[in-house]
Amino acid sequence: MLVVGGGFAGVACAKNLSKYGVEVHLVDRNNYHQFQPLLYQVATAQLGVPDIARPLRDMFTKHTQVRITTADVASVDIDARTITTADGVTLGGDILVLAAGARANFFDTPGAEEHAYPLYCLDDAERLRSRLLGIIDSVDRDAKYLDQGALNFVIVGAGATGVETAGALSELIHDVLPHFYPDLPVHLANVIVVDHGPHVLNGFSDKSQAFTRKELEKVGVEFRFGTGVKEIHPDKVALSDGSEIITRTVVWAGGLQAAGVIGAAGLPQGRGGRIDVEPDLSVTGYPDVYVLGDAANIIDQHGNPLPQLGSVAQQAGTWAAQNIRANIAGHPTTPFTYHDKGIMAMVGRNAAVAELGPDRHELTGPLAFAAWLGVHASLLSGTRQKLGALLTWSTDYVSKKRPTALVDHPDDYRIDWDAED
């Protein structure tokens, strides 16, 4: 049994299988599980890395049936049910579970790959944090960079990641930077969210959308709806409506596609390059190959694609494990049913939106903020991580400072202000 990917889906699958005595080999490029819904908080120095990362071996100490390997997967051979790692080792299993996640989908936007900051893995978050601190340090050192768009921050995509990043960035700029940089002209900063759709938080209720937009506009976030990004340059962004924004920081929260190695495996791909799966989460024609998590295009019983959420990944992981046990026992598999616990997004200090349960009980404001904190702290894996996150959040909230604003990617910190195309 080979599981590729130690995210929500892979971990849930491996845990369930090992609980029932199935030997599992879990492979991930990192030696840790990362809590992806909070990456934007690492990027904006609301949380530290150890608050949201946990060594995979730490998660599986009680699951002795699980063997863990840290390796980059270079290729997948679906027919042989094997993978080959970057250092040339081939691993396989009777059953193959592909849960290697996704990567940013730049939709072939020129310049995006080179200049935009995606926000999908821990390294992305650390890079963006160093970039933001580098930009801010530069302006603090020399105000001339203001004319080069230093304090214009463009976020592509008004979904949960885009909205949460915009809120956290505004809070950083207006609540925190005045403590750290007393002379910085924060009133000149602009956080601009660009989306080709007509509103924030697609999939949320009208009320949640209106609340989110109002709260974010209150803290200075500007929205450009109905507009796509045509091209990203080192010193500006060209929009589809013909306008340009001078900026040195473009955060890409504009969608995902299946991770390269899974996308290249030759399987049928749906929306965003995701792999089409059968209702039981196996791949059409390959009952021994399962695709889970952000890499999978899962259609629910009403014919709608399930969103790329941690809770979908986690439940699919457990469900796939049950089906795999059915495979092994020679029993029929069952179609995946997603138990919808609701959706949430953090908007800013004391403000969040939550729609709880399948009937979408709506909460907004401080109550949703508290619910958001509680749910996320409890979902974090590991005691050190839960308590660490609560500790860091408390410090942030009370002191309005950022104890984790550490520059650890010097290349991103250094801004090449002369860069043009």
Added chain:
Amino acid sequence: MLVVGGGFAGVACAKNLSKYGVEVHLVDRNNYHQFQPLLYQVATAQLGVPDIARPLRDMFTKHTQVRITTADVASVDIDARTITTADGVTLGGDILVLAAGARANFFDTPGAEEHAYPLYCLDDAERLRSRLLGIIDSVDRDAKYLDQGALNFVIVGAGATGVETAGALSELIHDVLPHFYPDLPVHLANVIVVDHGPHVLNGFSDKSQAFTRKELEKVGVEFRFGTGVKEIHPDKVALSDGSEIITRTVVWAGGLQAAGVIGAAGLPQGRGGRIDVEPDLSVTGYPDVYVLGDAANIIDQHGNPLPQLGSVAQQAGTWAAQNIRANIAGHPTTPFTYHDKGIMAMVGRNAAVAELGPDRHELTGPLAFAAWLGVHASLLSGTRQKLGALLTWSTDYVSKKRPTALVDHPDDYRIDWDAED
């Protein structure tokens, strides 16, 4: 007033000066202060990075007289009292304080620069952590690497850093790895400390030395005294007694020299390339230039050089600030007196040595362990850091796991097992 270096000395100096209304410009290559005495704990995953690092701006929010710049210093012009940063900016002040720390002194040992792991800054610690995890993952994957010395860990230097690293590494190997790697033959691991002197912890009492050696030998640490390191190869270490140790991990805890930029400033240099200073901590012939911390060769009133300790650096920083205020006021400066609070070293689980106060009141064992924890937690800068360290330590201690064992330097994690000279 220009202060170069945001370590113990530079921070203490800047804080004192600003308290008395002196404008200070503080320059450091990092945007954070690092608590160097605990770097070995980050390297062995006993603490996480945010536990021991604190943004400099976070430390100076109440000191509005202090301006902070993050920049690499490329050169120092003593006569002009200026520095030039790597990006070509020249900064200066009426008075120049050089507290830029040190770097490993490899004593021209061939191969040390290329293959040894120093432990002087946070990046060193993260690199070593990734290296250790890379080595261990390799052996877990394929036992053949045992024959290539994978589980031989060589530490050069039996001073505090060497001893503390050896103790932490032994604890990692024997108490933690069996949880994370149930099949790893930890009984085959060797932690070998090499020192050209005759005993551990030079400067500590005979009793502390004997206790430390006995405790470390109890957990399997091996000592090679009276032996220097002749050459470091990618796959082995050659010692001066003609023997060789096959190993892929050499930790360099063998001494420091003044940081390159200060060492190259053309000032008189004493032991380890450190800059000779007058009793008032200024440089001979340059009453407007102070050298502090690990970069300074400070001789006490008895003619003995003071050790390179955080407490010496901190006190020298405050003292230099007083002398600088005297300079400004036209008063005479006073010779630095070090108030000796004692010395401590962590040896392992429940074991430490402490010699408190100038009369060296000796403690060993669990009491010293408790004292060590209390002192280090209280010395850490910042509430988040103090509480975070206590939280991580508790988790380590109770669970015998390592929630911060994260690989973040893939280049160090990947071991080139075919590398030879």
